[in-house]
Amino acid sequence: DAMVIQNPRYQVTQFGKPVTLSCSQTLNHNVMYWYQQKSSQAPKLLFHYYDKDFNNEADTPDNFQSRRPNTSFCFLDIRSPGLGDAAMYLCATSRTLGGNQPQHFGDGTRLSIL
Amino acid sequence: AQSVTQLDSHVSVSEGTPVLLRCNYSSSYSPSLFWYVQHPNKGLQLLLKYTSAATLVKGINGFEAEFKKSETSFHLTKPSAHMSDAAEYFCVVRPPSGNTPLVFGKGTRLSVIA
Numbered sequence: 563d564a565m566v567i568q569n570p571r572y573q574v575t576q577f578g579k580p581v582t583l584s585c586s587q588t589l590n591h592n593v594m595y596w597y598q599q600k601s602s603q604a605p606k607l608l609f610h611y612y613d614k615d616f617n618n619e620a621d622t623p624d625n626f627q628s629r630r631p632n633t634s635f636c637f638l639d640i641r642s643p644g645l646g647d648a649a650m651y652l653c654a655t656s657r658t659l660g661g662n663q664p665q666h667f668g669d670g671t672r673l674s675i676l
Numbered sequence: 677a678q679s680v681t682q683l684d685s686h687v688s689v690s691e692g693t694p695v696l697l698r699c700n701y702s703s704s705y706s707p708s709l710f711w712y713v714q715h716p717n718k719g720l721q722l723l724l725k726y727t728s729a730a731t732l733v734k735g736i737n738g739f740e741a742e743f744k745k746s747e748t749s750f751h752l753t754k755p756s757a758h759m760s761d762a763a764e765y766f767c768v769v770r771p772p773s774g775n776t777p778l779v780f781g782k783g784t785r786l787s788v789i790a
Contacts, residue, residue: 566719568719602783603782603783604766604780604781604782604783605720605780607777607778610777619777650717652719652720654719654720660770660771660776661708661770662708662725662727662770664710664722664725665720665722665778666722667712667719667720667721668719669717669718669719670717670718670719672717
C-alpha cells in the first residue's frame, strides 16, 4: 500500500544534541510537510517542500531545518534541541498545494529530550 | 482569513448512540473542508472531505458530514458509536487556491462509554 513512513517512531536525545527525523513516501506526491504537535494541541506547520522549493513558516524557529534530497525522502533536522521541542513530529504529503487535495500523514515520531 | 471553531473540546457518548461533533468555519471564499481522526500515538487519518460537489459527504467508518453554507457549519455525525471511534477529531479548512496551509480546529476528543 502506498503510504507515508516515519522513522523512528520514538526518538530520545539529549538537550542540545542534534537530531534528525526521517520521512519517506511511496505516493509520489509533490508536496511534503513537517508538523509539530504538542500534547492536546492541533498540529502546527513548520515548513513544506513543493518539489525542491522550500517554504518556511514565519514563526518556525531557526533551530529547525529540513532537507529533501529526492521526491521520496524528507528530513527534519533539529540543530540544538531544547526541552520545549519535545513533541510529536508529523510528516504529511499531498499531490499539490491548495484546493481540495487532502494531506496524507505518517504515524509520527515522538521526540523526547533528556 | 480562514478560521475553524470546534465547539466542544470533549464529547462523551455511550456505545451504540449517535455522535455529533460540531465545527464552524469562517472563510471569505468557498473553502475545502476536511475531518481528520487521530488515535493515540498515531498520525492523522482523513475521514472525509467537502469539495462543493455535494453538501452531504460520506466518509469512512460510517461517518458523514453536512456542509451548511447558511450556518457556516460542517458538523460530523455517526448514527451509532463504536468503542473504536474513541479518538481526537480535527476539523480543517483550506482556501480554494494558493500556497496556503491547512487551518486546523483545536480538536474534539471523543470518548465512548461501554
